[in-house]
């Protein structure tokens with residue numbers, strides 16, 4: 249593994265230092281974050297781009313609207329990080345990432361989450377020149393956003409199992425027992441750090457970044473993200489499709505982990521305990537969906553992955569039955585009671 253692939257700098261007051269070190273920045277962010285952080289940018293030679301969509305067709309035109317910058321900084325959450333990748337790729341300039349919350353691992357992922365008519369697809373291939381983790385900024389982020397980051401760690405519980413199944417059936421995503429074992433260790437550590445994560449404290453935030461980084465390095469080396477992105481993501485994508493809503497990533501992914509760990513018969517109670525301790529609210533009203541929406545998302549899961557040509561996972565290997573759905577929905581409502 250090449251450690252240089254994802255150089256991460258940890259510290260405080262990093263935004264001023266970074267932007268002072270070079271001229272001609274394109275900063276990809278959003279108006280709320282910019283309002284909060286612009287005082288830390290003393291550099292005049294900057295251009296700003298406020299991201300509003302990741303629809304591929306729209307973004308292909310958007311990236312032509314500005315020029316003359318020599319590097320791009322993604323400053324924000326997942327959308328800013330992903331839009332910054334598109335800008336840096338289109339203009340072939342270095343990419344810097346400074347997440348303002350750890351809600352998703354987009355700032356480390358070499359692929360970009362774009363949407364085609366609202367359905368997410370992961371594509372592209374770009375590495376950041378540097379990732380800056382500023383604890384002053386991250387500790388000020390709304391707690392639920394950093395908590396959401398737990399989703400893309402917990403997803404490894406179900407995704408790594410899907411990976412095992414996938415590797416038995418296809419030749420495209422070679423299985424690696426060592427990485428599988430490391431995933432289990434990461435989940436142990438996640439349990440240990442959960443208290444600090446829930447309190448939005450530096451050791452917890454540092455652990456999330458470290459774990460994201462290890463995941464990203466393996467994924468880059470393996471040239472796939474199978475072991476971090478599996479059936480749990482499929483459940484939430486299907487729920488998005490059915491309801492037309494966009495969810496807080498970690499919340500919806502954890503919901504997917506809840507159901508798919510049971511469907512896989514894979515460490516389900518471990519998943520339940522980690523989700524409960526994370527304080528991520530995965531009850532229907534927190535997601536603003538109904539039990540019936542979730543029921544439909546499960547009942548149509550087999551069909552959804554076929555229609556969307558999503559890579560092979562438990563969703564292809566095993567049929568979802570109405571009987572199982574009712575059983576697990578009853579358990580879900582016991583594990584996460586309303587009110």
Ligand SMILES: [Zn+2]
Nearest residue numbers: 400481497501
């Ligand atoms: Zn994810």
